[in-house]
Amino acid sequence: MRASILALPLLATLMMTACKSEQAAPAAPAAAPAAAAAPQRVDEHSYAEPQKVVVSDLALDLDLDFDSKTLAGTATLSLDWKDKTATELRLDTRDLTIEKAEGDDGKGGWVPLKFRLAGIDPILGAKLTVETPNRNAKVRVTYRTSPKASGLQWMEPSMTEGKQLPFMFSQSQQIHARSWVPLQDTPSVRYTYSARIKSRPEVMVLMSADNDPNAARDGDYTFRMPQKIPSYLMAIAAGDLKFQFISDRSGVWAEPAMLDRAVKEFADTEKMIVTAEGLYGRYRWDRYDMLVLPPSFPYGGMENPRLTFLTPTVIVGDKSLVSLIAHELAHSWSGNLVTFSSAKDAWLNEGFTSYVENRIVEALYGRDQADMENVIERNELKKEFAEIDPKLQVLATAPGVLADPDNSSSATVYTKGAWLLHFLEERFGREKFDAFLRGYFDHFAFQSIDSEQFAKYAKANLLDKYPNIVSQGEFEEWLYKPGIPANAPHVQARRFGVVDSARLAWLGSRQLPPRVITDAWISQEWVHFIESLPDTMTLEQLAQLDAAYNFSGTLNGEIAQRWYPLAINNGYTQANDAIAAFLKRVGRRKLIVPTYQALVKTEAGLTLAKQVFEEAKPAYHPITTGTVQEIIAKAQPAPSPVAQPAMPPDADAAAAPAAGSAG
Numbered sequence: 001m002r003a004s005i006l007a008l009p010l011l012a013t014l015m016m017t018a019c020k021s022e023q024a025a026p027a028a029p030a031a032a033p034a035a036a037a038a039p040q041r042v043d044e045h046s047y048a049e050p051q052k053v054v055v056s057d058l059a060l061d062l063d064l065d066f067d068s069k070t071l072a073g074t075a076t077l078s079l080d081w082k083d084k085t086a087t088e089l090r091l092d093t094r095d096l097t098i099e100k101a102e103g104d105d106g107k108g109g110w111v112p113l114k115f116r117l118a119g120i121d122p123i124l125g126a127k128l129t130v131e132t133p134n135r136n137a138k139v140r141v142t143y144r145t146s147p148k149a150s151g152l153q154w155m156e157p158s159m160t161e162g163k164q165l166p167f168m169f170s171q172s173q174q175i176h177a178r179s180w181v182p183l184q185d186t187p188s189v190r191y192t193y194s195a196r197i198k199s200r201p202e203v204m205v206l207m208s209a210d211n212d213p214n215a216a217r218d219g220d221y222t223f224r225m226p227q228k229i230p231s232y233l234m235a236i237a238a239g240d241l242k243f244q245f246i247s248d249r250s251g252v253w254a255e256p257a258m259l260d261r262a263v264k265e266f267a268d269t270e271k272m273i274v275t276a277e278g279l280y281g282r283y284r285w286d287r288y289d290m291l292v293l294p295p296s297f298p299y300g301g302m303e304n305p306r307l308t309f310l311t312p313t314v315i316v317g318d319k320s321l322v323s324l325i326a327h328e329l330a331h332s333w334s335g336n337l338v339t340f341s342s343a344k345d346a347w348l349n350e351g352f353t354s355y356v357e358n359r360i361v362e363a364l365y366g367r368d369q370a371d372m373e374n375v376i377e378r379n380e381l382k383k384e385f386a387e388i389d390p391k392l393q394v395l396a397t398a399p400g401v402l403a404d405p406d407n408s409s410s411a412t413v414y415t416k417g418a419w420l421l422h423f424l425e426e427r428f429g430r431e432k433f434d435a436f437l438r439g440y441f442d443h444f445a446f447q448s449i450d451s452e453q454f455a456k457y458a459k460a461n462l463l464d465k466y467p468n469i470v471s472q473g474e475f476e477e478w479l480y481k482p483g484i485p486a487n488a489p490h491v492q493a494r495r496f497g498v499v500d501s502a503r504l505a506w507l508g509s510r511q512l513p514p515r516v517i518t519d520a521w522i523s524q525e526w527v528h529f530i531e532s533l534p535d536t537m538t539l540e541q542l543a544q545l546d547a548a549y550n551f552s553g554t555l556n557g558e559i560a561q562r563w564y565p566l567a568i569n570n571g572y573t574q575a576n577d578a579i580a581a582f583l584k585r586v587g588r589r590k591l592i593v594p595t596y597q598a599l600v601k602t603e604a605g606l607t608l609a610k611q612v613f614e615e616a617k618p619a620y621h622p623i624t625t626g627t628v629q630e631i632i633a634k635a636q637p638a639p640s641p642v643a644q645p646a647m648p649p650d651a652d653a654a655a656a657p658a659a660g661s662a663g
């Protein structure tokens with residue numbers, strides 16, 4: 001996924017969110033005590049008992065109904081009983097209505113089974129226990145979802161690009177699959193699945209499975225996922241979707257109005273697949289297609305196998321944000337192929353993927369772009385690490401630390417994780433390290449592992465194989481200690497030197513850099529330019545930049561998420577209309593949260609934030625709505641700032657780059 005809940009520039013909000021969900025339900029057990037009460041649990045965020053029984057295959061037969069905003073039907077679980085004395089099957093659910101449980105009788109028929117649904121834990125949901133004294137080979141559960149299912153978003157036609165047909169999509173990571181299927185919702189269990197989905201004949205239904213680009217739209221669809229996947233990769237979407245090929249094995253699904261632009265932006269996808277295959281072995285999932293979702297998708301992307309789900313906010317016209325595709329594609333090796341066995345080890349998924357993403361970007365777009373992306377991410381890490389609990393800065397998170405798996409630190413799992421691999425690459429050299437990584441993906445293919453298994457493998461196949469290059473102590477510091485080790489390799493982004501000179505020259509002289517320079521800048525250079533501007537600026541300075549570069553009203557969310565807070569903090573109200581339009585158009589949390597956080601700092605801003613949120617809310621995903629509500633509820637606004645009327649006399653002093661921004 002890119003990026004998770006904590007992939008937000010200002011972490012305080014997220015920690016606030018986490019704190020609040022704990023405070024909101026004082027009677028409910030937090031995850032840590034729950035885990036302590038059930039020490040044999042394999043994954044502290046799941047009620048499943050895979051040491052006793054494992055789901056090996058799932059068959060869904062569901063009606064997808066836009067009017068009631070529900071999925072309803074049956075889930076048939078094929079079971080592999082490990083414990084021949086077990087008498088129960090424990091499954092994860094959240095907000096599901098369970099109507100019936102049955103077991104196969106071994107003769108082609110079904111017999112009723114007793115079941116009970118436990119009380120609701122606010123994070124884990126409700127444990128479903130099915131009594132299986134005969135350890136049936138299959139159990140069939142008849143159920144329906146809630147319109148408020150945390151893993152599904154249902155959208156009215158007015159919230160879509162085409163405005164004609166409704167839209168729905170899922171987001172199962174981290175533990176939201178249980179809100180639309182009763183299952184063992186833990187990445188430690190992998191299974192194959194099939195599905196028959198019936199819906200309105202005019203909508204196309206897609207899943208993280210073998211979508212047929214030529215399938216007829218007839219309201220009756222069947223799917224098969226023949227490779228074993230963990231539950232967080234279960235995915236479904238339905239809407240007015242059309243397909244266009246990029247290459248024989250890759251293409252784009254999108255609403256018709258979006259399709260051409262998306263295909264153009266993602267034209268390099270086949271080249272990315274070939275690049276990744278050259279590094280880490282063949283692509284093992286047959287097709288690689290992408291689904292462009294409405295702007296309300298709360299994340300950047302989700303690596304649902306065979307069908308990556310994407311935000312449309314990366315379609316900016318110059319391919320400068322397609323590292324998101326490199327990221328989601330990289331998951332086809334790191335994550336989808338070799339999965340982390342519980343959220344404690346999420347870095348095995350996202351850290352490896354961020355590293356592989358950067359290697360694909362370097363191979364396709366050059367070292368400069370890869371370096372710039374590294375510098376931007378590591379600057380964000382420094383900011384996040386200055387604010388978060390050291391326990392959350394550890395790659396191999398200790399048991400009980402992560403109450404809600406949605407609240408892991410993105411700086412830790414994405415950036416520090418990737419940094420460790422970069423460190424190993426630098427020390428052992430690319431040739432040895434690439435061979436090691438390729439061997440690792442082959443060795444653990446289609447398995448779920450933890451940090452200890454990785455450490456053991458790395459010791460045997462890297463540290464001990466090439467002795468005296470990295471000590472066990474150095475390696476363990478990366479895995480088990482907070483912060484970034486002193487021996488971490490640093491990256492300089494050559495092209496940011498030009499950006500820094502241009503910024504300092506402008507702050508000193510008011511002379512903007514020549515067009516011939518800025519016309520060649522891509523998103524990363526603009527991001528660095530804005531991020532390094534002084535916190536306090538005059539209206540005149542802001543207006544000059546805005547007139548020259550049209551920052552207000554930009555369709556580039558990476559620029560918008562940095563420009564608008566700067567404008568708001570300095571009382572540049574000329575941007576207010578553009579800010580309101582941006583917040584109503586985009587629901588991707590990472591992009592809009594900094595702007596809401598800046599707005600609520602003043603009374604006038606808070607009023608604007610509330611007005612905009614009221615209008616924008618129907619199109620936001622529940623995850624985004626919750627975050628924005630939290631920001632508004634916690635607001636303690638000060639009187640609106642008095643804008644600086646003129647250039648400060650000591651402009652050079654004000655031009656010192658923000659701490660950590662020079663990378």
Ligand SMILES: [Zn+2]
Nearest residue numbers: 001002350353
């Ligand atoms: Zn990811």
